[in-house]
Amino acid sequence: MDKILLNGMEFYAYHGVFQEEKTLGQRFYVDAELEFSLKKPGQSDDMNDSIDYGEAYEVMRGVMEGRPMNLLESLAETVASELFRSFSPLNACRIRITKTDPPIPGHYRSVAAEIFRERDE
Structure with missing residues (x-):
C-alpha cells in the first residue's frame, strides 16, 4: 500500500503514570505512516485527492497536546482513531510514540509504543 x-x-x-510527568511534562516524538492509494492524487496533482500533511499534523497535535493520558498505548490508539475519523481515504496507519528519558530505573535512550491499525468497515 502507498503511504x-x-x-x-x-x-x-504531560502524559505518564508518574505525578512528576503530569506536573513537569516532557517531549514526545511521533512517527506516522498513513496508508491509502496515492494513485489518484499522483495523477491529478490535486490536494483534494490526498491527505493534507498539515491537517494530519494538527489532528495528531490535538491528541498529543490535549488531555493527559497515562500510557503511550492509549495515546497511539487515540491518535489512530482521530486520524480515521478525520480522513475518509485513510485505509490503515502505523503510529509510533517515543518518550525520551523515561523516569524509570535504569538507563534508556527512549521507550516507545507502536501500533498498526486498519479502518473498520
Missing part, C-alpha cells in the same frame, strides 16, 4: 510518512513530530505534553 504518506510524517516523521519526527515533536510535542511537549
Whole structure:
C-alpha cells in the first residue's frame, strides 16, 4: 500500500503514570505512516485527492497536546482513531510514540509504543 510518512513530530505534553510527568511534562516524538492509494492524487496533482500533511499534523497535535493520558498505548490508539475519523481515504496507519528519558530505573535512550491499525468497515 502507498503511504504518506510524517516523521519526527515533536510535542511537549504531560502524559505518564508518574505525578512528576503530569506536573513537569516532557517531549514526545511521533512517527506516522498513513496508508491509502496515492494513485489518484499522483495523477491529478490535486490536494483534494490526498491527505493534507498539515491537517494530519494538527489532528495528531490535538491528541498529543490535549488531555493527559497515562500510557503511550492509549495515546497511539487515540491518535489512530482521530486520524480515521478525520480522513475518509485513510485505509490503515502505523503510529509510533517515543518518550525520551523515561523516569524509570535504569538507563534508556527512549521507550516507545507502536501500533498498526486498519479502518473498520
